[in-house]
Amino acid sequence: MWKRNYKTIIVLLSIIISASLAKGENKSNNNINTPTYDVIIVGGGFSGLTAAYHLKRKNVLVLEKKEAIGGRCISGNWNNFHYPKGTEYIGKPESYMKKLFRKLNIQATQIPAPTDGVAYKGKFFFGEKILDYLSPEEQKQYTQLQRKLKELADEDIEDIIFDKQQRLSEYTALDNLSVKEWLNKNGYSSLIQKFIDVENRGLFGTDNANCSMLFNIPEMAFDLPLVESINKSEVYSFNHGMFSVAEALGKRLGNHLITGAEVLSVMVNKDNSISVTYTKNGKQYHANAKAAIMATPAPITGYLVKNHLSPEVKKILSEVSYSQYATINFFTKRRLLHQTWSVSCIDEGEVVTLYDATRPQVTKDYRGKSILSVYMAPEDAYNQSFVNQSDKQFIENAYQTLNKYYPDFNNEVIDYSITRFKYAFPIFSPKYVETIKILTNDSTLDGPIFLAGDYMVYATVDGALISAEVAAKKARSYLRMLNNQHFTIERK
Numbered sequence: 001m002w003k004r005n006y007k008t009i010i011v012l013l014s015i016i017i018s019a020s021l022a023k024g025e026n027k028s029n030n031n032i033n034t035p036t037y038d039v040i041i042v043g044g045g046f047s048g049l050t051a052a053y054h055l056k057r058k059n060v061l062v063l064e065k066k067e068a069i070g071g072r073c074i075s076g077n078w079n080n081f082h083y084p085k086g087t088e089y090i091g092k093p094e095s096y097m098k099k100l101f102r103k104l105n106i107q108a109t110q111i112p113a114p115t116d117g118v119a120y121k122g123k124f125f126f127g128e129k130i131l132d133y134l135s136p137e138e139q140k141q142y143t144q145l146q147r148k149l150k151e152l153a154d155e156d157i158e159d160i161i162f163d164k165q166q167r168l169s170e171y172t173a174l175d176n177l178s179v180k181e182w183l184n185k186n187g188y189s190s191l192i193q194k195f196i197d198v199e200n201r202g203l204f205g206t207d208n209a210n211c212s213m214l215f216n217i218p219e220m221a222f223d224l225p226l227v228e229s230i231n232k233s234e235v236y237s238f239n240h241g242m243f244s245v246a247e248a249l250g251k252r253l254g255n256h257l258i259t260g261a262e263v264l265s266v267m268v269n270k271d272n273s274i275s276v277t278y279t280k281n282g283k284q285y286h287a288n289a290k291a292a293i294m295a296t297p298a299p300i301t302g303y304l305v306k307n308h309l310s311p312e313v314k315k316i317l318s319e320v321s322y323s324q325y326a327t328i329n330f331f332t333k334r335r336l337l338h339q340t341w342s343v344s345c346i347d348e349g350e351v352v353t354l355y356d357a358t359r360p361q362v363t364k365d366y367r368g369k370s371i372l373s374v375y376m377a378p379e380d381a382y383n384q385s386f387v388n389q390s391d392k393q394f395i396e397n398a399y400q401t402l403n404k405y406y407p408d409f410n411n412e413v414i415d416y417s418i419t420r421f422k423y424a425f426p427i428f429s430p431k432y433v434e435t436i437k438i439l440t441n442d443s444t445l446d447g448p449i450f451l452a453g454d455y456m457v458y459a460t461v462d463g464a465l466i467s468a469e470v471a472a473k474k475a476r477s478y479l480r481m482l483n484n485q486h487f488t489i490e491r492k
């Protein structure tokens with residue numbers, strides 16, 4: 001399950017509140033006809049939209065490059081079914097998420113159990129037999145691994161990362177290791193390692209060799225299927241999939257959101273005001289603001305912000321690598337996967353997870369036209385040509401795996417939709433804690449530029465929402481400080 005990092009937000013907020021705010025004295029060189037906002041937010045994915053929501057009492061403008069909002073959380077419709085093209089689910093909404101959804105008047109619903117399965121060498125493993133792809137000895141090792149991960153996760157890793165507790169050195173040691181190194185060191189069988197690899201590629205686009213063990217723990221501790229909990233569901237979504245959240249956030253913005261608006265540059269002026277240049281329908285526009293929240297993937301943020309950021313932050317932004325990913329939604333003549341909701345595919349190849357996209361929308365015995373979502377990730381997270389494959393190549397790769405489970409799979413298919421993600425998941429590689437520390441503490445990020453995005457915290461919706469709340473809180477303090485400065489000058 002996508003782990004909820006409740007602790008992180010509290011710790012991050014306290015770090016941020018104590019941080020110093022940027023200073024500026026000179027007059028702005030703004031053109032009088034250029035619209036001026038309190039905050040311009042670049043990017044209309046979950047983090048940009050959530051930041052805007054938390055700044056709802058301010059005059060904000062969200063600029064989104066694509067015609068649709070939602071970023072990596074996009075979905076489609078076929079035959080009266082909705083289906084995910086990116087983000088599919090979250091864990092049980094609690095704490096800040098629960099509060100946000102209640103305020104947005106949207107309700108997460110549980111995806112019906114059972115929700116897990118495994119596909120290996122042409123056979124599915126569901127229900128009580130879910131671990132039968134492993135030998136009895138490997139099943140013991142697997143149970144031990146689950147226990148170990150839960151123990152490690154119970155230590156509130158986020159506290160340790162951000163709050164320097166006594167056990168930091170032990171956890172830093174985990175951040176120094178890749179998942180592969182840690183599993184090897186602890187003697188886990190190659191098949192267990194293969195399963196974890198597929199899970200990591202499915203959930204983070206990142207293979208074991210390139211994923212920090214520390215950042216793997218929260219997710220894996222909750223994600224390894226247990227025989228005793230096969231009839232429980234810990235996964236949730238909405239009536240239009242996860243896109244419902246983006247939809248609800250976007251609705252509130254009205255004309256404070258411009259889609260199809262690609263930001264070209266973000267400049268900090270001498271007086272610390274912000275000037276943004278963007279294009280829409282081939283025309284160039286300018287807008288000014290007191291502050292900007294950059295809610296774009298790290299390398300894009302690094303490219304767009306033309307000045308002000310420290311060399312350390314610039315370097316980090318250009319160095320955060322993203323794995324690539326693709327999803328294929330196959331529209332099929334009948335419902336092919338009905339025994340469970342998601343299946344991890346351990347066979348060699350690019351297919352990592354299958355989802356029955358219709359499960360939350362039909363009854364258990366429905367067998368009519370349906371949608372099978374096939375999630376595909378490179379075997380090496382740093383493969384930067386994965387999305388360059390043609391549709392034909394992607395389809396052939398998918399068929400190679402699917403034909404093992406559904407003979408003559410292509411004859412089941414009515415149509416398909418492929419989505420490619422160039423910036424799918426920030427790679428939380430070993431030593432990523434150092435990256436987060438700099439992004440949290442660097443004084444050039446105390447205003448007027450603020451950063452949001454999953455790469456700041458954790459590569460999930462939780463990471464995006466938390467980073468957005470933190471960025472909005474920092475922006476509010478910054479605006480308050482500007483107001484106080486103004487008030488003091490007026491009184492003098």
Ligand SMILES: Cc1cc2nc3c(=O)[nH]c(=O)nc-3n(C[C@H](O)[C@H](O)[C@H](O)COP(=O)(O)OP(=O)(O)OC[C@H]3O[C@@H](n4cnc5c(N)ncnc54)[C@H](O)[C@@H]3O)c2cc1C
Nearest residue numbers: 043045046047065071072086087088089263453454460461
């Ligand atoms: C296939 C897939 C499945 C996933 N499944 C899950 C899941 O089930 N659960 C989960 O918790 N997480 C999941 N994730 C991760 C989750 O989607 C992300 O962590 C989250 O959506 C990140 O949101 P964001 O706003 O930070 O970034 P993004 O969603 O990438 O938003 C950035 C936005 O910036 C816009 N932009 C870029 N350049 C410009 C520009 N120059 N001007 C203006 N706008 C610009 C982009 O168009 C985009 O809309 C998944 C990711 C992928 C790729």
